[in-house]
Amino acid sequence: MRPDDVQHCGVLGVRLAITDYEGALACVQYAIQHRQQIRLNFCNVHVTMVAQRMIALMAALNDSAALTVPDGMPLVWALRSWGVDIHDRVYGPDFFALCMARSRALGLKHFFYGSTEETLSRLHENLRARYGELDIAGLYAPPFRPLTPGETDQIAARINSSGANILWVALGAPRQEVWIDQMAHRLNVPVLAAIGAAFAFHAGMVKQAPDWMQRRGLEWLYRLIQEPRRLWFRYFYYNPLFVVKCIGERLTTRRPDTLFHDAV
16 A cells, blocks of 8 residues: 555644555555655654644654654544544554564564663663564664764664665654654665554563453553553543543534545
């Protein structure tokens, strides 16, 4: 599937791709084969709500080269309320695992950027144990501070010289989406993916919610129990606000087709 063929629908101003795991994977494959750069964003409630007040994030999510998929079930439910035929979310950590499993078949060459050296080391070890030989072009944990122009140049050169065809970026939202948006023109990698907590999950640093909680949109509760101090504001403020704003959009927008965007 060509990225240009994917339909989109807007939810609170965020242009979401109407696709599934296989469709997103097909877009990745097309981008690599045709050297057409795409930017994969896995959008949940938190990202959607931060984008309401952060122009740079909204621009990154809606860039013409972006494939912004609904990562959270509340976004899927919002899309369904407009009559969109979408059956499931495209969850970042699961899509990451799918790409690892299909690496050989698709000729994927990975570069992992973000998190910590410990997490990257454990991620590398776990991926090798689970999926066998993977073509890993590089791993880099940037410092927890703004990079100097010289450091940014060095990182771009390192990624470009690695020969990677997919760059996984785990800096946390919204930093990772904005970083990709700012760096994309300097990188020759066809696929740039803002992957959030996937590194921590697959490294075994953080536990994922059980499948039954994920299917019911309760992953936020599981994560809140794990990290209450860090996540309480995100969930208790943004989640109710998302519901209110979606209801408001649904009541004030009479024609659902006005939310659809032309494919990029």
